[in-house]
Amino acid sequence: MTELLTVAESVVGRARPGEGVEAYCARGQDTDVRAFGGEIEQLAAASSAGIGVRVVLGGGDGDGKRVGFAWAGSLEPDVVAAVLEEARDNARYASVDPHAVLAEPDGVDAAELDLCDPGFATVPTSKKTQMALELERQARSADPQVRQVDSADYGDSSVEVALASSTGIRAVTRRTSAYVSVSVIAGRVGESQTGTGFSVGRSPLALDLERAAGDAVSRAVRMLGAGKIASGRFTVVLDPRVVSTLLAVVSSALSGEAVVKGRSFFAGRLGEAVATSRVTLVDDPTDPRAFGAASFDGEGLACRRNVLVDGGILRGFVYDSVSARRAGTAPTGSAVRGGYAGTPVAGCRALALSPGDQDQAGILAAVGEGVFVQSVTGVHSGVNPVSGDFSVGAEGLMIRTGALAEPVREVTVASTLQRMLRSVLHVGSDVEWLPGVAAGQTVAIGDMQVSGR
């Protein structure tokens, strides 16, 4: 099999004078298993590969730059050659943009991260199907109130990426990952409640089936008997999974591109207090515990630790090369891209709040009365990172005298992201690295509007 970097370099080697070329090659293998009713419902195994090429015309230091992009789901030599030509042609039509640049090596050393588990390759497919079946069995037998396990999944992937550019970028990354995920329905007559649980790791051997099944079941069972409550203002305690989802939305407002283009509520507020002093937000992809940990970013620069909010004060944004140049600053090694079919954009990979000193039980006790939110829906339709308007569907449990009480469903929780950051009462010590771009931990927020009856 041809080395990926060789393919990328061969494309870059075809750059014409005055032309910048960047080639991003990726190759991956995936296995996905779903168990249902004690049988293997689906088993999929496949490999895929592809290339994305950016061409910048009018290179050098002149101002007449234009960028074009093309991609293909193949690394065959004739396809790769056609992709370069297509990217070149696309560049001819783009608007002139003095900020259109490819990343330049900036001397920052990449962190040595081992993101491939050696155990990964040793696990045969039969073991993976057994894990899915065992996950389903555990979820089904954990509690007599579980009426159905509607999916019990095992999945893994192994991905290699190589990046080369005519500006001198050379980067190769490899990573493995595995997960199990289970979704259960608990039921009584005329009632269904649902819960999901999962476990992620760099290898199948790192997965905790018992915990995934236990989480799914307890989340579903504790919702039995849930009802709507009367609307009102409450202190809301958010489950770590909910916080991870919400930090991902906040991260899009911390994108330097959104800021420089006037599409972030953080624009123009550097150095100001945007949150309570309990809030310190750091994006650190060099932390190997993070699901999004990476040595290199989507343009081949070293990933690095970026402090974005420190003690409530807004301190910085994340930039790729183009947005950094537009903003008159340096890139922060924060280019992310959605595989070979996407171009790099500025974004976070491993955002986390600095932990407080209380766990979830401690926070519930401190809050006393309020609403605990176990899961949210409609984040893409009800949270706007430009305006900050925030309204999501929620289910969870009442907090009474410092402990979880009766379950609540079919309500919404609303505020604005700006006000929520200024109303953070507690940040949990229970940091959990969840799949996605942000860690989860328990957070309490004061004065949110809960809508119900």
Next chain:
Amino acid sequence: MAEVFVEDRQVSGASLDDRRVEELSSGRERGAGIRVVVGETTGFAHTADLSEAGLVEAAEVAAAVARDGGGGTRTVALPDRRARAPRADVLPSEVSKARKLELLLRADDVARSAGAEITQVQVGYGDSRRRVLVARTDGVLAEDDQVRTRLNVVCVASGDTGMQTGYESVARTVGFELFDQVDVDELARTAARRALAKLSARPAPSGELPVVLAGGSGGILFHEACGHGLEADHIVKDSSVYTGRVGEQVASPLVTLVDDGTVAGEWGNYAVDDEGMPAARNVLIDHGVLTDYMWDWLRAVKQGRRSSGNGRRQSYQHLPMVRMTNTFLLAGTEDPEEIVAQTPRGVYVAKLGGGQVNTATGDFVFGTTEAYLIEEGRITEPLRDANLIGNGPEVLRRIDAVADDFSMTPGTCGKDGQSVPVGCGQATLRITGVTVGGTAA
């Protein structure tokens, strides 16, 4: 059953942002997905290598799950190949890139001229041509050639109260003739108007209120309130509130809901689904009575019935599953203005965003992107964006008025990690009570 699904997909796109055409992109993907079903188990593999050796290798991987049943060769008689012509008058690949860029620049100009408060405009253009071929051991051989074209505009308006966004899009299963059918200027003005209106918006109310949804506001209400819950994969797993309820009154008698993949030009339109079955018009709810679910091949065969033509997949790298096509409420007879006039107090939703449903509990949310207060039967002040939350069967029973001003809206439906284009449609209608998730007590 064994099946080969071959796909050749070509896409091109252009995006304008911050007054510049920032990106022109083009992509191509071709490959085959091979599915082998034995008993309760489906084996699947895909490959970008369409040579005989590549296909055989993928087939062996897919069949490996069935090895216990032994091997063997079977000869299958397939009908003559019948290639389909693309359903597009003007193939986007034959339109110059410069012509596509004119659309972006024009939309940017028009949106920015809507008001000095418009501070940022993004315009996205995309087209795709997807050729598929399905061959199956049960004798199905079918082809389709799907051409889709879209344009969307997002505006940011800035004022004393901060920033607001406005969005509008057009997307149809047609070629570049789309732009003879739609007015790009009007599209850009609509996106700008939505952002501008919200600059003076007050927070949405909090609590249960009557809600009037405008015709063409999105129709996503039905997609979430019952569409997903009527997909047979949820039914056979008993993970839908609609399981076992065929023949029952599940909605107001004003509700007749149809899923129809045959509506030419709509965003969820195709000739055959991704399992080779012809698209069909399926009545799901007739005057409030549940008549049927939507089916793909796998779930249908287990029930001893035919697929309803709803087996779809995002690409050759994905397994098919039950998906909606164009899902819509048949129009009623009332006057939309009269419905508002007869609503003393409530919320008028002019445009919906996305939504989400838990099919097992029936609880669903849908977001507003343009909404107003209704006071004394009149549409008054604009409201900031909010989600609305309800329970499917309950909300469907609370529909007490449907008007005659039907129209469709395009959308992207996500399920189990796969995205497919769908259409949603409805006329102006009223729900007597649904929880509005704003912040105004």
